[in-house]
Amino acid sequence: MEIFQQYHIGERCLIVDIHFSSKPELNAQVDELCGLVNAAGWQVISSVSAKRNYPDPKYFCGRGKLDEIKQQLAACDIELVVFNHSITPSQERNIENVLGCKVIDRTRLILEIFSQRAQTYEGKLQVELAQLNYVATRLVRGWTHLERQKGGIGVRGGPGETQLELDRRMLRQRIAQIEKRLEKVKKQRSLSRASRKKHSVPTIAFVGYTNAGKSTLFNKISGAQVFVKDQLFATLDPTLRQVNIPKLGQVVLSDTVGFIRNLPHDLVEAFCATLEEAIEADLLVHVIDYADPEHLAYIEQVHQVLAQIHADKKPILPVYNKIDLLDNVDAGVYYRQNKPSEVYLSAYTGQGIEYLYEAIAKFFNQQWLKGVLVLSPQHTKIRAQLYQLGVVEKEQIAESGDYHLAIHIAKSDLTHISQTNKLELMANFSQDDSL
Template identity: 55%
Template structure:
């Protein structure tokens, strides 16, 4: 029986095992991504290779198998569990006579569907254009006619392809300028919070680990939360007050994933900077996941990439109700809370998180003067 969301295009998944660890987890994650994108899964084609084929990535024989599977299942889209080169993608589309999406393109499609805020839409568009720029090559032969005139129509002798490239560069420049302004505004807000001695906490973690559910539980908010990958993209911040402490600003950030496209990390720089500039990170982990250790490692890799590796971090082991373990906390060798076991869904252990916030707040602002200027 096909897994077919209402209105979803039929797809065939293509995954190649190159002998690297975590292959089955990666394939299962691809299935979740495809469903999150609203596509139906009509079949899966798997194979083993020592390295990618230069022309079709999977080799000509396996490419023919993908074609036969798509024809038999009437699938319209081939989704690859890997990143394809522009030439590989074009070659496959010619052979299959269907749309071919690689892993990066799939994640970009999901982000485009989920972005709600103005900033989120700008970031997604920038990431899409950066990805598209590598695909603007001679595959667009139907557009390569000469154009005359000036301005947006191109100069004398400028082909449609050259015009498309130039317009893409102009739009990318505009988007970067707009996002830089938003980044400056965020910086001003952070400086204001620090002068007021407001603790800044960012929720980070692998996608679908329960960050938005935890955010709602802590702040009594109504942020959208669902059992799907990348349920929310836009950073949301709320203020709460800790008894015997003071105000805390909690920010819910976009979830991370293995092989998160670099274009997305770069485009979401203004948003992800909230984590890099935070006073404390709550690293939310699905403790019931068999792959939790690898997910923790992947999140830490992205945190390092955005310059947040030095920010103090508390590991929040979420979903203890599913794992069948009790709430509790662990402290490091210096007596600081380093790990908390909770259930954001049931509320069990939430008082331990508030204790962690209070202790970090008291420790941080006890070391700082009551008023200061940021460097």
């Protein structure tokens, strides 16, 4: 069932940017919209902007503004209009009826880019799931030209309703099928993470605004060949690599999809499986484009998305990238002044990479505990939790019945177990790990 229309590379489009003074959360930068359009492989031929207090419930930007857009479409021979906002199915239908051309919103544009970028089996499943959830609310529009049921006892439905119900059932079945497959992928990832925890391998996830240089930095450190390009959402699929960090040892790095301003909540939900590497990581390296004048606003946007996926409580190491594009930025001086909370570097030239290694090593050396924990016989529940985490390296049982467990555990995990069981475990912990 082909219900999600694909657009051609080089598609000519007009972009619409409406600034709402009473609803600033709806506003997004027009430059970013142009970047998204270019990332989709389309051409921005013309643009229309306006200011309103509230979105028009029927036409979103108002009927008068639509007449202006229609004139520009005719003058420039354009058949595609892109809104820098999310619009409702009814608004989309009303706007298309007036303009006589295809209209897509910000969410649909991002989905178009995601469908082009996904390479792995999991990524393609997530894109298809997001597309199906999006199109489910707009399915009725595809059959308005067919006969509709008028109602009444004994009246049979026309072919339009039959086809509509058939497509709805097919959508529901396909969505359930994809969700089942993604759940299987999620379990496989969970097993891999449990194995890493069992072997005390720290995990680090690279997060940040799209086009901040995450993949470039990831490649520089890991030697991977993740696709890198100066465009929004160049990387979609997550990549994991095991690397050696000086003064620390082996760690697992993961590169995740970039965040963006006003990323629709439905898309965040659809890509939670990909973002699980960030949710479950021991440390988040927040890569920031320090050369971008808007970097402070982008930092806030990243924190908002992290809150959406419940990863905002994770330890974060800010990494200010692209210092090679700025004057008078010395990576060593900046790092020593802010040690160890911030790192300044250039992923492109490699300047300052050693300070990132040092900051990561310092974090994990301070945040991980290695030693012996003594538990009394009645605390078998805590013992079971430690084994479930895979942090027990050796165990002996004393003549008194106490458990002596040699563990290597994240300080946050030990604190969580202590709080859950209302028992101060640090009092029974010794950094002498000899049994």
